[in-house]
Amino acid sequence: MDSILDGVGAAVASPWFGLVLFAVAALDGFFPVVPSESMVIAGGVYAASGSPDLAVVVVSAALGAFAGDHVAYLLGRGPGGRLLRRARPGTRRYRALVWARGALAERGGLVLVVARYVPGGRTAVTVTMGALGYPLRRFSVFAGVAAVSWGLYGGLLGYVGGAAFEDDPVKGVAVGLGLALSVTGVVEGVRVVRRRRGRGKALSEAGASERDPVRAGGGGVVRADER
Template identity: 60%
Template sequence: MLDLLADLLHATVASPWVYLVLFAVSAIDGFFPVVPSETLVITAGVFAVSGRPELGAVIVVAAAGAFAGDHVSYLLGRKAGTPLIERIPPGSRKRRSFDWATTSLHERGGLVLVVCRYVPGFRTATTVTVGAVRYPLRRFSLFDAVGTCSWALYSSLVGYLGGRVFEQDPIKGLLLGLGIALTITVLVEATRWYRRRRRPDPDSSLESTA
């Protein structure tokens, strides 16, 4: 059964159409985070051990798709997010929290964009928010290029590593690659949660400076 599944996956991933699918899924995941782009990129990386698909092409196509999808998310935030924000009453707790978040993005936006690219779901929320606060498009594109390229390289190589370790059993290689990716995601999320716990409340910061 596993051999049949491996042959089916290999036949699908080895098809020339895989690059179009890879681009589309990576792009859609940028603004509709139900689509599991990491899984597809890691799977392509596993089977790239055999030479089909080509590892370099997988990295380039995945990065290009993710870059395009993130910009759709950014533009959605820029068009639809700002009117919603303007309805928040000035001086309210929600408005003060938003102003504090806006300042944080402008001060550390590059780091936030790159790190959140590795956390499924949060990447969309981040890019929409970045667009809503009108973070400069040129800076967003620069940092997003760094994030998407490093993400595509990481996901592809994780799959490729799993494929190398279990070259004769690609299903195990895929499971290893997904396990590594899940572990790293959990570590990133745990670090983010810990830092958030230690971060001062924006309201208290504002009150202390009042």
């Protein structure tokens, strides 16, 4: 175990670590099977010991995430967008497209900032934004906010864990990952609760409309006792 930790420490302290972290974060932006967040947290853990520099970890992660999000956006403009636009009504892909369009219309680019903390969600949102023709300039602004906040978030989580367990980096990484999973769980829980509330409100309004035909018709229906 000591030899493994020494190897990991040497790799993280390498001057090439920033470049590798950039590449992994960029790849994760459009191919979400790479554990970029874990790598950012690990970098933050070792940064608490002085190497690498925390700023290198945060900047490399943020730049990689920013680049990867733009690759996903361009894929949405191209082949990915054609697949989405060909989605048939009633399919899961079509429902996702409808949801994304509604979410973008309601909350705009903030959806991208939130989605960066949802595993897999970031890619789905960035590709969909490209497919829907979301303006590139506005996309870049929100992608920048999302990337910087995500880089700070992962790096600082790791740094906190590394500072708490300076002599045991494994525990530091475990604490960082645990905090990250907790944040992800909270974000996902809030999203599920809001979605259920939205469905409940829609069902309530539908029931009220059925009970009041005048309201359902927007005032255009006249009841028999009013003629």
